[in-house]
């Protein structure tokens with residue numbers, strides 16, 4: 001190495017490091033911080049699920065599984081998708097067990113994209129979508145949703161950015177960071193666009209278990225859409241299993257087999273003990289999921305109402321565990337707000353602009369933390385706002 005040549009790929013060089021990390025690092029060095037920053041459940045994985053993994057180790061299940069995952073687990077996922085969402089997938093050819101929903105997103109994009117293909121990313125969006133599209137050789141085309149529309153994408157907005165190079169639309173409902181959940185009629189309108197322009201839809205349904213209002217609809221359950229949908233899901237959020245790194249992806253056979261090719265070379269299979277844990281989560285973990293969901297809903301109701309009472313206007317999120325209040329009344333940018341709130345009151349939130357331009361003027365607060373801490377956070381935010389209202 002002579003110091004002049006860069007060995008790093010241009011694509012990687014151009015990726016921005018995740019903005020969330022910077023705030024976590026800042027907060028990690030401080031004492032007494034209430035973190036509303038992290039996007040993960042505050043619950044420990046239910047005991048029966050942990051016990052199933054321990055048992056699998058005791059019984060010596062320490063080798064690889066089939067590339068696509070344990071057949072028993074894929075059968076259980078197929079049953080779950082049918083029963084909970086009314087979509088039927090073949091465990092033999094349409095389901096792949098992955099290392100979190102993150103790896104599912106990665107192999108889905110790599111399986112479908114040729115260099116220069118465009119993927120529409122609905123903003124504000126989960127921080128990984130844009131980098132993952134770029135890493136797969138694609139071109140992310142960001143479409144901004146508006147708070148006036150409850151951060152819901154309108155079909156005409158999609159139609160405006162579709163070109164001959166558009167291959168897919170990425171959706172996430174319930175959404176990270178806004179908590180917005182799309183209704184069946186809204187999904188149908190997007191389905192019409194997908195049909196009209198012959199597009200795929202990558203539907204990130206990782207928060208499907210945490211839908212609080214009305215009936216949750218999977219995009220694949222919309223008539224005619226199963227053949228166009230790559231459905232990404234997993235155990236991290238609803239089942240409180242972030243550290244197990246277990247997800248899955250369901251797609252028509254040709255796409256599933258393409259994803260499996262990448263998965264088998266790059267990953268071999270998802271961790272075996274985590275697969276046994278997931279099997280138990282689906283077989284017996286339902287009541288735990290319901291209890292956690294009830295608890296999130298209670299906290300959502302308290303937290304969102306309190307933010308609105310403080311003047312930080314916030315729509316009621318239909319799902320996930322995020323509130324996305326407007327901080328425009330302070331006259332601060334979302335980064336200034338988050339940084340000053342952390343320094344002055346030791347409350348960590350995530351600046352909305354990290355999730356795309358349309359997130360500016362907002363911050364993401366995760367309410368997956370105890371009621372006591374939420375109450376204390378609201379007190380501190382109130383105190384902060386006393387000093388930071390626009391003149």
Ligand code: PLP
Nearest residue numbers: 039100101102126176234236247
């Ligand atoms: N998709 C969304 C929308 C997320 O918010 C997250 C995690 O924050 C993921 C995917 C990744 O999930 P996993 O932990 O299963 O990789």
